[in-house]
Amino acid sequence: xxxxxxVTEFVLLGLSQNSKVEKILFVVxxxxxxxxxWGNMMIVVTIISSPTLLASPMYFFLIFLSLLxxxxxxxxxxxxxxxxxxERKTISFECCMTQLFAVxxxxxxxxxxxxxxxxxxxxxxxxxxxYSSIMTRRLCGILLTISWAGGxxxxxxxxxFTLQLPFCGPNxxxxxxxxxxxxxxxxxxxxxxxxxxxxxNSGSICIIIFSILLVSYGVILYSLRSHSSEGRLKALxxxxxxITVVLLFFVSCILMYARPSTGFSSEKNxxxxxxxxxxxxxxxxxxxxxxEIKNAIRRMWKRLTMVSDDY
Numbered sequence: 001x002x003x004x005x006x007v008t009e010f011v012l013l014g015l016s017q018n019s020k021v022e023k024i025l026f027v028v029x030x031x032x033x034x035x036x037x038w039g040n041m042m043i044v045v046t047i048i049s050s051p052t053l054l055a056s057p058m059y060f061f062l063i064f065l066s067l068l069x070x071x072x073x074x075x076x077x078x079x080x081x082x083x084x085x086x087e088r089k090t091i092s093f094e095c096c097m098t099q100l101f102a103v104x105x106x107x108x109x110x111x112x113x114x115x116x117x118x119x120x121x122x123x124x125x126x127x128x129x130x131y132s133s134i135m136t137r138r139l140c141g142i143l144l145t146i147s148w149a150g151g152x153x154x155x156x157x158x159x160x161f162t163l164q165l166p167f168c169g170p171n172x173x174x175x176x177x178x179x180x181x182x183x184x185x186x187x188x189x190x191x192x193x194x195x196x197x198x199x200x201n202s203g204s205i206c207i208i209i210f211s212i213l214l215v216s217y218g219v220i221l222y223s224l225r226s227h228s229s230e231g232r233l234k235a236l237x238x239x240x241x242x243i244t245v246v247l248l249f250f251v252s253c254i255l256m257y258a259r260p261s262t263g264f265s266s267e268k269n270x271x272x273x274x275x276x277x278x279x280x281x282x283x284x285x286x287x288x289x290x291x292e293i294k295n296a297i298r299r300m301w302k303r304l305t306m307v308s309d310d311y
Contacts, residue, residue, distance in 0.1 A: 109151030
């Protein structure tokens, strides 16, 4: 079915229509974006430069989580920052669809990577004697391949049925980015079936994987009863970081997609938290609550300082 869309561009209302507020938001989100890229890239460089960390499956997955956070933020934030300079914020139909695909592609991958990290912690804590034989490089590679394939499948489904929608009249999106529910409101057709598809594809994925993650971490925490107090503290520190990241990401996801399309008035806030604030907070969570990462960062800075002193 060919999409009979007569709309060539969409007008974004953004976060505010007040020029003074937009100037403040420009500074705030520019700083957030720079901090997000710097924080996530610091984690990537730290792990890659530390052979001990790189050999650990947990930090192997953390590299990809940081790269995904940087990509997700870069898909959304730069366009929004630039738009603060314009009274009329527009995005072409093609760029809108590309942005929609990219956001769901990267977040779809992240959902599965977070699940892989939860499985890694389950094996490490509940089956420590078999950890090295289970969490092999081959299995890590398979899990990453599954995450990329899953993210692509999730996103291609979203973009395929969105492209079937006819956009023949209104083109003003009450958002700062192209997303599913704001676009559904502009379609010149009955979208009830598409709302169900959004829930089936995005909402149900959020709920199911979030439930699985909660159960898996529940099992992990329950199994800690048999560990020593030192072992419990170390495991709780690591799992605490993971649980924090999971809660930050999935609560926003569920609020956006596992609900009626007209039942949530703060969609922009939830979307901003999931795609802008969470990528910023993730490196903070893993850095501040993880002694190995902090020690590796210190060692890396010492090496950089020694190299600069030599010059």
